[in-house]
Amino acid sequence: MKENTPTTGQEGCQTLPRDALVRLLDGWLEPGRFKDYGPNGLQVEGKPQVRRVLCGVTASLALIDAAIQRGADALLVHHGLFWRGQEQRLTGWMKARVQRLLAHDINLIAYHLPLDAHAELGNNAQLGRQFGWTADARFGDQDLGFAGVLPEDQQTLDGLRAVLEQQLARPVLAIPGDGRPLHRVAWCTGGAQGFFEAAIASGADVFVTGEVSEPQAHYAAETGVAFIAAGHHATERYGVQALGRRLADEAGLEVEFLDLHNPA
Template sequence: MTHRDELNAYLKGLLEVDRFRDYGPNGLQVEGRPEIRTLITGVTASLALIEAAADAGADAILVHHGLFWRGQDGRVVGWMKQRLQRLLSRDINLFAYHLPLDAHAELGNNAQLGRVLGFAGEQRFGEQDLGWLGQPEEALGLEALAERVRQRLGRPPVLVPGDGRPIRRVAWCTGGAQSYFEPAIAAGADAFLTGEISEPQAHYARETGVAFLACGHHATERYGAPALGEHLAQRFGLSHRFIDVENPA
């Protein structure tokens, strides 16, 4: 068991929250009961996750995608009202960590995606050092890399092949990080993996020879939250469960 404020302070230090320029507030977003015994983690603070967490007896929910984002409509109506109503009526704390959870060297989304896919991270690149560059366990052909993604993430990637070179250096950044493709090319990657693809990246891949794999926003970002939850469970003696709400994105 731990106190809400103790957990909030610990996470602020562990994830170096103040280091990041982010799109929304990191940390405690909705205040619930003071004492936390049961922690539920998930990717997004959706109504489905909140209801499942309430059914599981959660005192706190920790997610990557919280409720509040820069530039959004600030009214508490519609879906926002429904989510907040469920949290407040059940007195459940909501913690959310966006870029800090992507970036953590051991528990973060990028570190954990590298672990799942068998990539050894060697250096960081891109804005706020969020991108990772390293090597696969062994040199791979592009088809073998795409098949590894399909098997380990549970969905086939959108693949724009480069020039067919062996994949000796791979770069990755989870979620909607397609803008990191150009820095990955400059860093010497043979392939770049992220969650989403926009129109320009297909042309960059064809023109530079560096392969681009869009592996799913949700699919690439469902590993940091449970890793962090397990860490917190061990440190504070909490009951922890990760709930993965299916998402085709």
């Protein structure tokens, strides 16, 4: 069998060796290009053959339990279990998550910054697609941020906020700048509030990310550039869905995305 070539599984689905699956994902997302906060790729080893994959944003206990209920062989997420600087012992909530994965032989595969940055499958590219934002520039650390021109119906703060709230199905926090027309948008999903200064330097009229910290309100008032915090989870739902669709199309695996509510 050629590398990455699936074999026929039960009920007409396909199966793929776990290691070939990880090589396929690594080939698309190129994790070696990034200095990240934790390991990308396989985080917990499970079954050697994968047929059914459950995708989600975060490897929470609720998502792991859903993977068990669905008989998933692998869990593919944006936020994995292991992060730089965290507690190293398998106790409490971490023990519960790892114990469930190991007991049911489920592979946990996670991609953080590589899934934010990918020009087609990434969170930023996919968020832009939801709103008609076409990136013509990149900015920020490791070129994670995207920037482009806003459609006409989004060139006021109220108009942009309304479109975001409708699509994301949640309220967003909009901090006004100086009231200028919004022509250029810079965006970076998740907890990228620290990119606001780089977004301002890139020539943005408004910056969209997931979260806000105290300093950003002052920067908006003092520079005139508006800031929108649209939700960490809400802005990072789309990349793993795009990755899952490609996996289903090109590897023939059974792939499902589950969006578990998170107000953050």
